[in-house]
Amino acid sequence: MKKLVIGLTGQTGAGKSTISEYAERIGCAVLNADEVAREVLTRGSDCLKRLAEIFGYDIIDGRGFCRRKLLAERAFVSRERTDLLNSVTHPWIIDKCREYIEELMHMNYDVILFDAPQLFESGGDSLCNFIITVIAERDIRLARIIGRDGISREEALLRIDAQHDEEYYTKKSDYIINGGQSLEDVRDNFFKILEEIKTKCKGG
DSSP states (O other): OOOEEEEEEESTTSSHHHHHHHHHHTTOEEEEHHHHHHHHTSTTOHHHHHHHHHHOGGGBOTTSOBOHHHHHHHHTTSHHHHHHHHHHHHHHHHHHHHHHHHHHHTSSOSEEEEEOTTHHHHTGGGGOSEEEEEEOOHHHHHHHHHHHHTOOHHHHHHHHHTSOOHHHHHTTOSEEEETTSOHHHHHHHHHHHHHHHHHHHTTO
């Protein structure tokens, strides 16, 4: 079977990280775009300097590191500000992700799961053979974001409203998983989809 890159995307709080964990447990490589984003915002990076010009130089602390919470507060206040953030960071992130995918292709992995909340917006879908979108009801996502990030309800709602609606993701995807189901159902649905993809690609 040829090496596969499966994109994993969806709105924040839908349950992508849970599926990534299941993928790792069965031996898939998982590339997390959020982790790569932290890399491109490292101390002294050109990307961080450019963001400081746009969102304020105080998003860089006295040691030269990004104040991520402050940057998020300023970038997620509207769709326009979020798009501005993405227009700067996406090219850096995707270039780095492409490098990592090429490295993983030469390692002993049959499947690379590319976990990228901004998969379509960044053009990262062009790196994928198949795409899975994770969905969940708004109230479920809201509770998860508040618990995960330790932010207020108002801040969590800003992040939700700064994203595209559910249809934006689902209409561009090959498969959909309801991340609001039980963990067992989420796991079983993911494994079923993975086996279906592998079956399609046998001999490819």
